[in-house]
Amino acid sequence: MTSEYPIELINLRKEYGAFVAVDDLSLKIKKNSFTGLLGPNGAGKSTSLKILTNLITPTSGTVELNGINVNKNPWEALLTVGTVVETPEFYLYLTPKETFRYLGQLLGMSSESIKYETDTILEKVKMTQWADKKLGTFSKGMRQRIALGQALLNNPDIIILDEPTSGLDPRGMAEMREILKTLRSGSKELTVLMSSHMLHEVSDLCDHVAMVDHGKLLVHDEIDKILGDSESRTVIVKTVEKADNSIIEKISELSNVVNARLYDNGIEIRFKGGKAEQMDLFNALADLHITVYSMSEDSNALENKYLSLIKDSR
Numbered sequence: 502m503t504s505e506y507p508i509e510l511i512n513l514r515k516e517y518g519a520f521v522a523v524d525d526l527s528l529k530i531k532k533n534s535f536t537g538l539l540g541p542n543g544a545g546k547s548t549s550l551k552i553l554t555n556l557i558t559p560t561s562g563t564v565e566l567n568g569i570n571v572n573k574n575p576w577e578a579l580l581t582v583g584t585v586v587e588t589p590e591f592y593l594y595l596t597p598k599e600t601f602r603y604l605g606q607l608l609g610m611s612s613e614s615i616k617y618e619t620d621t622i623l624e625k626v627k628m629t630q631w632a633d634k635k636l637g638t639f640s641k642g643m644r645q646r647i648a649l650g651q652a653l654l655n656n657p658d659i660i661i662l663d664e665p666t667s668g669l670d671p672r673g674m675a676e677m678r679e680i681l682k683t684l685r686s687g688s689k690e691l692t693v694l695m696s697s698h699m700l701h702e703v704s705d706l707c708d709h710v711a712m713v714d715h716g717k718l719l720v721h722d723e724i725d726k727i728l729g730d731s732e733s734r735t736v737i738v739k740t741v742e743k744a745d746n747s748i749i750e751k752i753s754e755l756s757n758v759v760n761a762r763l764y765d766n767g768i769e770i771r772f773k774g775g776k777a778e779q780m781d782l783f784n785a786l787a788d789l790h791i792t793v794y795s796m797s798e799d800s801n802a803l804e805n806k807y808l809s810l811i812k813d814s815r
């Protein structure tokens with residue numbers, strides 16, 4: 502199964518009575534991408550993901566996973582898909598090992614493969630030391646990590662996540678994001694679609710973004726391209742030496758730099774261009790003997806784009 506677009510929504514529509522929750526939504530998710538489905542509350546994100554995972558049926562339109570129609574052939578379509586879409590209900594008196602054994606048996610896995618996958622997955626979701634403790638004693642963050650773990654059990658090539666960090670405390674969110682980043686950097690082919698309404702989360706984890714509002718698609722592209730569309734982008738640079746106004750003056754004169762200013766123990770630089778220009782900027786700073794130890798995208802850039810699109814759609 503080598504579809505170029507493992508996840509496809511085609512003219513999807515979902516009505517709840519007279520209310521249209523998903524409105525002619527078409528979206529093709531590229532193989533091996535990590536796509537954030539971004540939109541405000543009520544935008545239709547969960548509804549779309551529930552249709553994709555066959556929890557609800559569309560009013561019209563089709564969804565396909567690896568080219569297989571989900572509503573017509575759900576078992577086959579979801580065979581190699583891992584999902585965390587509704588808060589999973591676990592048996593709280595079972596341990597993670599027992600839970601995975603039970604789920605592995607339901608999936609028809611052999612005991613050797615269940616054992617191997619359980620050990621590997623518990624390591625991935627950083628729950629090895631809790632392997633034999635009952636789920637009833639776990640925090641929400643730990644249960645969510647087990648939920649992600651169960652989604653990995655069938656060795657999926659597609660993962661669909663509905664707000665995986667929702668309801669977690671800051672530490673739980675950070676842990677979950679770290680795990681998702683590790684999954685992403687793994688060598689295996691993997692396409693991830695994850696809903697979120699947190700812009701910094703999407704810009705931190707995803708390489709593509711699909712923005713929706715009122716059940717309609719507003720934009721779908723690589724995050725870099727979306728940001729590159731803007732006149733300029735902003736990075737926050739942290740330097741080893743304390744930055745002062747003479748450094749700011751030198752940076753302001755560099756090509757592509759729109760302006761630079763001291764910002765929160767670092768330097769905020771607004772410049773024109775994309776990744777290539779960002780690399781040029783990095784090298785130019787080195788030529789000025791400015792030792793940069795971090796350069797991060799200002800998440801406001803994505804936020805500004807998002808807010809302008811949402812405003813236009815209302």
Ligand SMILES: Nc1ncnc2c1ncn2[C@@H]1O[C@H](COP(=O)(O)OP(=O)(O)OP(=O)(O)O)[C@@H](O)[C@H]1O
Binds near residue numbers: 520540543546549
């Ligand atoms: N079973 C239902 N019956 C009626 N309306 C529903 C139902 N499920 C969802 N809706 C409505 O459909 C719209 C889209 O809901 P959905 O849960 O898909 O949004 P969302 O983008 O996931 O939002 P959130 O970020 O708040 O989870 C909302 O206005 C919601 O109230």
